[in-house]
Amino acid sequence: MRNEAYEQFSKIYLELLRLYDAITPKKKGVELKRICTGYDPEASPYNQHYNKKSYFYDSNTDETFEFIETDVVDEEVSIQYKDRAISSIPIEDIRYWGNYFISELNHNVLNYSNEFNKELMCSYFPKNDSYILPTHKQLISAKLNKEAAILSCVLSYKKIIDLICLGGYRIDNYRNTLSINEEKYRNRDNFSLVELPGSLNTDRAKKYFYKAIQDGLISEVSPGKLYNYDCSLALLACFLGVVYCYDYTVEDVANPGYKIYKKGDKPFPYEQLEKLFNVKNLSQSRNQKIDNTPPKNFNRIEEYTNSIQRIGKNK
Structure with missing residues (x-):
């Protein structure tokens, strides 16, 4: 049984619901x-x-x-909001614990009964549906752009929490989706299975995304529309920089054994990628690493590159 992530994420999630409810007309x-x-x-x-x-x-x-x-x-009334209690909660923390929670939830759904999963979910997210949330339009009109971005993040998790709390056939449907995706990526090096939207859907990107999915760095939520990530925002940004901009590393001459992260020569499609991963500040996170030490665990991305290059040579 896995429930550590439920406890950690529920504290942040329920506090956010309470804060949104407090400011909602x-x-x-x-x-x-x-x-x-x-x-x-x-x-x-x-x-x-x-x-x-x-x-x-x-x-x-x-x-x-x-x-x-x-x-x-009441969608006709404007939000009267003075403090910044919601925006003081880093969206990166919400995403980190949220992705950890989803990972544990998926494990439980695949390994335990519907009754167990419903009871576990309801015990950590009591009265999840009793909170009233504002609309994005109300938040934007009140110039609460960060609060609107956090709400999008919260709603993506709320949809799944509500579904599991209802139980029954809904959990069966969720389990079937997980099983299909698990089988989908079990076939080694079948890059064509990856779905990405519009101009993001390149052969190079599909190869890297496939490797990252196999490694657990990212996961597919809605094919071609939404992905989760199970790493730091800096590592995600640099991963996407390698994929789309051909970013690379060089040896740090001043510090033997260390590397420097360098900018590639292609444009960074950060707007489409932020939408795909439901995050903000991807470009900023990437820029902070350029000409500096790569983020922790960047060696995982270098392993993807080496693996893809080996496969290309063997064909």
């Missing part, structure tokens, strides 16, 4: 609350009036819901 409204799996005798497909005693049975999911009165986000 609210009004009275209604929402659907899941009551049970299966058909409830009091529920009717035609009984969909928006009041707290109305029920709805969804035949597609075989679940019964109740419409309840509750607070909802």
Whole structure:
């Protein structure tokens, strides 16, 4: 059983939900609350009036819901926000513990029952759906750009947490997706399986991404649309610099045994890459390493290069 990551990430995640809830303008409204799996005798497909005693049975999911009165986000009201409690939490920490959490979650889903995974998730993320969050438009209008970026990060994890907390067939579907991806990358050196969007989809990139996925440096969340990373932001930035800009290292003459990270001659498509990995400051992180010591564990990326070159020579 693995749950260390759940504990560490839940502290950051639930605190962020609390902080967002505190600044969200609210009004009275209604929402659907899941009551049970299966058909409830009091529920009717035609009984969909928006009041707290109305029920709805969804035949597609075989679940019964109740419409309840509750607070909802008031999208017509601007955010009045003074301090910087949310933006004081580094997005790199959120991503680090979030990726660690997803890695442990995937292990548990592949190795333990749906009941176990639902109970474990709900124990660390209680009342996850009780917090009310602002919209990105409200945050941007209030010039809370960093808070908007963090919200995007939080929502990417919330979607998975909500799914596992519901349990049942949803965990089955999540497990099937993991199994497909695991099998997809089991076939050694089958680079064509990697999917990347638009101009990022080059043969060189697909080879490097495939190696990084096999090594656990990155992982595919949504084919061709979203990737996670399980390393420092600096290492991710330099990995992508090697892939797309042909960045390289040279021996440090002044310090034998050490290397210097050098800038390649191709443009760095940081905007597309930030969207692909749902991060900020990739270009800045890469620039900080140029003409300096490579980030920790950069030897892993050099191993990808050596492996790809060996395969090319053997063909």
